[in-house]
Amino acid sequence: MKNILFFLWIGTFATTLQAQVSPVMDEKNWEIPVVGAVFEIGEASAHYYKHIQFPRANFIIKRGGFANYQAMENIQVVVASLKVRKEGTAKVYLKRADGKRFFGSHLYVAANVKQALASGELR
Numbered sequence: 001m002k003n004i005l006f007f008l009w010i011g012t013f014a015t016t017l018q019a020q021v022s023p024v025m026d027e028k029n030w031e032i033p034v035v036g037a038v039f040e041i042g043e044a045s046a047h048y049y050k051h052i053q054f055p056r057a058n059f060i061i062k063r064g065g066f067a068n069y070q071a072m073e074n075i076q077v078v079v080a081s082l083k084v085r086k087e088g089t090a091k092v093y094l095k096r097a098d099g100k101r102f103f104g105s106h107l108y109v110a111a112n113v114k115q116a117l118a119s120g121e122l123r
Contacts, residue, residue, distance in 0.1 A: 032090045033113060037079045038097060040123045041072050051116035052094075054102065054109055065105030072102070077122075080108055089114060 033039075041052065048054075048069060057067035076097035083091045093108045102109055116122040 032084060033079050033082070033092065035079050035082055039077050039079070039094070041075045041077060042120045042123045043073055044069065044121065045119055049121050051119055051121050052109060052111040055106055060103045060105050063105035065101070065103035067103060 041049075044050075049072075054069065054072070060067040077094040078097050079092045080095045081093045083093075085091065090113045091110055092113050093110055095108050096102065101107055111122065113122070
C-alpha cells in the first residue's frame, strides 16, 4: 500500500511540474523576443547607447579593441539568451550575426528590449 501511495504521489508531483504556466504576453512584457530573433542596431539617441549596454571605452581598449560606437550602427545582431525578470522586463544578450566580436573584443552585449525598441536603438 505504501508503494502505491508513493508512486501516486510521485506521478502527481511530476505532472504538476509539467503543468506550470509560461509567462503571459500582456502590456508589461509586450515585446519578448525568442532566442535566435534578429535585430539591427539603430542610431544612438545621444553620443552613447542608453538601452544597449555596450562596455565603456576603457574596458574595450584594455581587451585590445577599438572603441568606435558609431561603427555599431546598422549591424545585424541575434538574441543569444534571454532573461525575463519578475517585473516583466526582458534583458537579452546579443551577439553579432556575422560571428565577429563587438569592437573586436566582446562577444556579447546586454540590452533592455522594450526600451531599446521604443527609443530606436534596436530595429
